[in-house]
């Protein structure tokens with residue numbers, strides 16, 4: 403159940419610990435290995451894509467931009483769900499693009515998806531008002547300069563275009579903590595470590611609202627949230 407942002411009760415929230423931008427090959431974990439873990443999140447990706455396509459009413463033949471597609475599973479699900487879409491991924495990590503390029507080829511959707519190597523804080527390759535839909539999932543907490551990325555989203559999206567920015571939140575409550583501690587028992591130590599660091603790098607709804615209000619998306623957005631996640635979408639008319 404997603405609800406709208408209201409003033410949250412004052413609770414002790416640990417300080418934010420930034421995670422860094424690009425996710426690249428590491429000595430203990432290369433992106434081909436990490437790809438297997440991302441692939442386990444297919445159900446979450448399908449729900450995210452269905453929300454965008456059907457709740458936000460994406461039209462056939464739309465041009466879609468995904469910021470930080472990582473291994474590209476969201477682009478794959480989206481291209482399979484609606485074969486008329488043309489999808490671009492803007493990704494800062496060349497290692498991720500290597501893995502994503504193989505995934506879209508293996509899944510038979512590479513003719514409708516292209517990946518660009520670059521930083522979403524400066525998408526000089528993309529023209530003003532050129533995308534019908536801009537999405538991003540689990541990437542916001544990595545951005546060094548979210549104000550610049552939000553301004554780039556505002557520049558590149560068409561005037562009546564759709565944006566949908568989904569990410570984890572740091573101010574998780576007791577229910578989410580219990581779920582996290584149970585889930586930890588079923589996943590590898592590395593993955594539970596990265597899950598925890600991504601929660602700690604996340605924003606609270608209030609923090610993200612303060613940031614958004616400094617950008618060209620000001621007065622154009624609304625924030626929704628559930629147990630673990632925040633969703634920034636166009637303000638409903």
Ligand SMILES: C[S@@+](CC[C@H](N)C(=O)[O-])C[C@H]1O[C@@H](n2cnc3c(N)ncnc32)[C@H](O)[C@@H]1O
Nearest residue numbers: 423424425470471472494495521522540541544
């Ligand atoms: C946690 S992954 C999420 C991948 C995918 N969206 C998903 O949900 O499975 C975050 C991705 O964002 C990319 N990223 C981080 N900062 C970025 C930036 N400024 N511009 C473009 N990509 C960025 C990272 O390299 C990484 O691939």
